[in-house]
Amino acid sequence: MAAEDILRYFDSIRKSDDEDPMHKWVGTHTLRRGILIKFFKWLYYDSVEAKKRPKPKVVQNIPKYRLPAFVYEENISLVF
Numbered sequence: 001m002a003a004e005d006i007l008r009y010f011d012s013i014r015k016s017d018d019e020d021p022m023h024k025w026v027g028t029h030t031l032r033r034g035i036l037i038k039f040f041k042w043l044y045y046d047s048v049e050a051k052k053r054p055k056p057k058v059v060q061n062i063p064k065y066r067l068p069a070f071v072y073e074e075n076i077s078l079v080f
Helices: 003-013 025-044 069-079
Strands: none
Touching: 003 025
16 A cells, blocks of 8 residues: 555545535545554554654555634624
């Protein structure tokens, strides 16, 4: 499995604003990103203690996404 395959997988999770106006795909992306990074750390460096494992090159370029500010503002108004 190459880094391009992983990036292609994450691109398939991403949705347009019309399909997902609340940007819920960001949470899915973040969760799966963490799981895959943890898995590949174990796969490449299983003999190293878990907290000391470096990030393999195959997962180093997976981008982090943050929710836009307007999503937080809309959710806060729904709560209060």
